[in-house]
Amino acid sequence: MKKGDKLVCGLCGLAVTVCDECGCETHELICCGEPMKLKKAKPAKKPKKR
Ligand SMILES: [Zn+2]
Numbered sequence: 444m445k446k447g448d449k450l451v452c453g454l455c456g457l458a459v460t461v462c463d464e465c466g467c468e469t470h471e472l473i474c475c476g477e478p479m480k481l482k483k484a485k486p487a488k489k490p491k492k493r
C-alpha cells in the first residue's frame with residue numbers, strides 16, 4: 444500500500460485513506476462484510492476544453 448491510497452466501501456461509501464506506507468502489496472479491509480475496493484488517489488481527469 445502506498446501513502447495516499449484510498450479504499451472505499453461499495454456498500455456504505457466509507458472511505459479510508461492510507462496515511463503511512465507499508466510493505467504489503469494490498470490489504471483487504473472488510474466493511475459491511477465485504478472487502479473494500481482500492482480507489483486511485485489521483486484520478487486522471489482531463490479538464491474539458493471550453
Ligand atoms: Zn461499508
Ligand SMILES: [Zn+2]
Nearest residue numbers: 465466467470
Ligand atoms: Zn500492510
